[in-house]
Amino acid sequence: MSMFGQVFVKNNQYKLKGDFHHLTPNMPIRNADDDWKLLGVTNPRAMTYIHSYGGEAIFFESLSKGKLLATRCDNAECGTTGSVYIPFRICCPDCLSKMSVIDLTDVAKKSATVHTFMECARSGAFNLLDKPIKFINIEFDGVSTILMSYLVVGTPRFGMRVVPIFKTTGPTYTILDLAWVEEGTTAEQLPEGFGF
Amino acid sequence: MITFSQQQLKIPRLQRPVYLVTAGQSKFDRAFPDKRTEELCIDSFVMAAELLDISPAELKSYIHSCYYGHFADHFGDQLLGESVIHDRLGLDPLGNVGVKTGGATGGSTIWEGVKAVASGYSDCVLAMGWERMDEVPTDEGNFLISCAADKDWEAPLGHIYTGYYAVMAQRYWQIFGKSEESFRRTLAEIAVKHHGYARFNPFAQSPMDITVDDVLNSPVVAYPLRALDCCLMSVGAACTILCDEDTAVKLTRNSKNKPLRIWSAAGSHTLRPADRLDMEIPLLPNETPDQYKDLGERFPGGDRYPGFTGFLAARIATYYGYGMAGITDPTEDLDVVELHDAFTISDVQTYEDIGIRPYGEGRTYVESGDCYHTNPHTGEPGKLPSNLSGGLIGCMHAVGATGIMQTFEVATHLWDRWEELHGDENLWKKFDREKPKDWTNLQVKGAKRGLAISHAGVGSHVTSTILMDPDHLIKKDA
Numbered sequence: 001m002s003m004f005g006q007v008f009v010k011n012n013q014y015k016l017k018g019d020f021h022h023l024t025p026n027m028p029i030r031n032a033d034d035d036w037k038l039l040g041v042t043n044p045r046a047m048t049y050i051h052s053y054g055g056e057a058i059f060f061e062s063l064s065k066g067k068l069l070a071t072r073c074d075n076a077e078c079g080t081t082g083s084v085y086i087p088f089r090i091c092c093p094d095c096l097s098k099m100s101v102i103d104l105t106d107v108a109k110k111s112a113t114v115h116t117f118m119e120c121a122r123s124g125a126f127n128l129l130d131k132p133i134k135f136i137n138i139e140f141d142g143v144s145t146i147l148m149s150y151l152v153v154g155t156p157r158f159g160m161r162v163v164p165i166f167k168t169t170g171p172t173y174t175i176l177d178l179a180w181v182e183e184g185t186t187a188e189q190l191p192e193g194f195g196f
Numbered sequence: 197m198i199t200f201s202q203q204q205l206k207i208p209r210l211q212r213p214v215y216l217v218t219a220g221q222s223k224f225d226r227a228f229p230d231k232r233t234e235e236l237c238i239d240s241f242v243m244a245a246e247l248l249d250i251s252p253a254e255l256k257s258y259i260h261s262c263y264y265g266h267f268a269d270h271f272g273d274q275l276l277g278e279s280v281i282h283d284r285l286g287l288d289p290l291g292n293v294g295v296k297t298g299g300a301t302g303g304s305t306i307w308e309g310v311k312a313v314a315s316g317y318s319d320c321v322l323a324m325g326w327e328r329m330d331e332v333p334t335d336e337g338n339f340l341i342s343c344a345a346d347k348d349w350e351a352p353l354g355h356i357y358t359g360y361y362a363v364m365a366q367r368y369w370q371i372f373g374k375s376e377e378s379f380r381r382t383l384a385e386i387a388v389k390h391h392g393y394a395r396f397n398p399f400a401q402s403p404m405d406i407t408v409d410d411v412l413n414s415p416v417v418a419y420p421l422r423a424l425d426c427c428l429m430s431v432g433a434a435c436t437i438l439c440d441e442d443t444a445v446k447l448t449r450n451s452k453n454k455p456l457r458i459w460s461a462a463g464s465h466t467l468r469p470a471d472r473l474d475m476e477i478p479l480l481p482n483e484t485p486d487q488y489k490d491l492g493e494r495f496p497g498g499d500r501y502p503g504f505t506g507f508l509a510a511r512i513a514t515y516y517g518y519g520m521a522g523i524t525d526p527t528e529d530l531d532v533v534e535l536h537d538a539f540t541i542s543d544v545q546t547y548e549d550i551g552i553r554p555y556g557e558g559r560t561y562v563e564s565g566d567c568y569h570t571n572p573h574t575g576e577p578g579k580l581p582s583n584l585s586g587g588l589i590g591c592m593h594a595v596g597a598t599g600i601m602q603t604f605e606v607a608t609h610l611w612d613r614w615e616e617l618h619g620d621e622n623l624w625k626k627f628d629r630e631k632p633k634d635w636t637n638l639q640v641k642g643a644k645r646g647l648a649i650s651h652a653g654v655g656s657h658v659t660s661t662i663l664m665d666p667d668h669l670i671k672k673d674a
């Protein structure tokens with residue numbers, strides 16, 4: 001019986017359990033227009049990567065607890081000290097010193113607005129979101145950057161006020177655990193597993 | 197706020213002049229079930245030798261180092277694909293290196309080759325690019341392309357790169373296009389033009405005789421972008437040979453190709469648009485500090501630079517490139533350009549980034565008719581024709597080859613060989629394509645200077661490649 005590949009770390013080593021790849025046979029590719037002559041072969045492959053979030057792990061863990069973290073350069077010598085970044089950056093892009101982790105949840109709840117957006121009816125393979133996907137790029141008061149995420153309740157427009165929601169039940173520990181809804185959306189309107 | 201130091205703003209200087217002597221390309225298509233990538237690469241190399249009227253073996257004897265552009269190893273499922281091609285071209289044991297900068301890979305490959313000759317490391321180099329995008333189904337292809345976005349912060353959002361790009365298009369569409377129907381039609385006109393010019397290019401993958409309404413009625417990909425606003429997914433190869441002056445003279449002895457002076461420069465910007473910080477607009481030589489003071493009044497919301505509406509990398513690539521070649525006003529100084537029309541809207545954005553038009557006024561380059569081979573309003577030659585190849589929308593986007601295809605196209609105009617290299621009946625037959633009855637010679641008469649812009653993704657890398665007839669330089673000591 002097969003089992004999804006699972007990983008934990010012990011003594012700073014990856015410990016693996018389950019199946020990390022699945023065997024599927026190669027199949028010939030033949031030319032229907034030329035007597036079914038051989039042209040090539042399929043090469044099937046499904047595998048599982050083992051990826052470290054490193055210094056950003058705290059950001060993804062916090063989403064599952066309903067918190068949106070950002071970082072801020074507090075180096076007094078830095079030309080851009082006080083700048084706040086989300087996407088969360090570990091080190092300041094100017095002085096390269098390690099930045100302070102700050103909780104941006106309240107700022108996001110009170111000031112997040114849509115900078116730009118896009119509804120996309122298509123997706124690539126391995127997509128887990130419902131289509132059409134409503135991409136939004138979000139501005140926050142006092143933040144230097146514009147975060148990309150997705151809207152699940154409401155019709156996006158420039159300047160629209162949005163609030164974050166978090167997948168605190170059954171989190172995926174990916175960026176998909178963070179989504180947004182139009183301000184004024186009620187708890188009953190949220191997708192399964194999400195809360196404010 | 198991003199600021200630049202004086203050291204960073206230095207105009208690059210080549211140690212000696214570099215010349216492009218020949219170039220070649222394969223047929224471009226969505227799929228080649230019957231050809232290996234190396235066959236396409238060899239096709240392009242053989243063509244480059246033919247244009248010099250020498251054998252491939254003789255051309256190889258001049259080459260000293262090789263630069264290979266191939267972006268997506270995972271598409272072809274072959275790491276070190278450069279080594280495969282290098283061996284099949286029979287160029288061992290020369291040094292070679294792979295170049296990968298997304299959609300700008302072709303341009304970056306030329307950038308590397310130019311520097312190798314300019315430095316004196318090599319007197320003659322091969323810069324070749326290719327891409328194989330037909331070895332996976334389209335939705336998996338879209339997944340593989342989305343791997344060029346940030347894998348933790350962007351790619352999981354639908355694994356669809358068009359979506360990450362389209363948010364920028366939306367911002368430009370509403371702020372600078374003011375969501376006007378007339379602007380939407382201007383975008384459609386670009387698609388009509390590029391699919392239309394592709395009809396006269398035997399190498400091109402998507403020749404179409406269509407109207408603005410056909411574009412506006414094509415399926416929505418991500419509003420306001422429709423299927424016919426988007427570039428192609430392609431397979432193919434292209435190459436060029438770069439050398440110093442002595443080698444250039446020797447190699448072109450028996451050829452109609454005149455050695456062309458070449459400069460190449462590069463710029464970059466954040467992989468994630470999210471990380472773009474606010475800054476002053478870096479100015480090109482034909483702009484003044486005052487002209488953008490009221491940009492936010494004329495286009496409410498347009499005062500954040502580059503925000504999601506400009507490509508800083510393109511601006512910097514041309515700041516360096518124009519400085520090297522002595523260009524002060526691209527519309528006046530250049531005769532032909534090939535731009536990276538990944539989408540109709542990004543084509544318009546590029547007009548502004550590279551100074552063909554000021555920020556906010558890109559659409560007028562199309563609406564004036566300046567971008568056409570023949571201005572449709574006046575019947576006179578267009579002031580600065582763009583993408584006569586058909587570009588990425590009509591000709592191809594075989595990523596690693598794209599910037600080289602563009603450079604090949606510009607060179608054919610400067611050599612005055614466009615008609616011969618696109619009109620030859622045998623070429624149309626060889627590619628199993630029908631030459632249209634109304635085939636039109638798009639040679640830009642008297643073209644002496646041209647530019648190609650190669651651009652990656654949401655603007656992470658951009659290169660500018662400038663070609664000039666050496667008897668028509670702008671700056672004598674360039």
Ligand SMILES: [Zn+2]
Nearest residue numbers: 073078092095
């Ligand atoms: Zn700092």
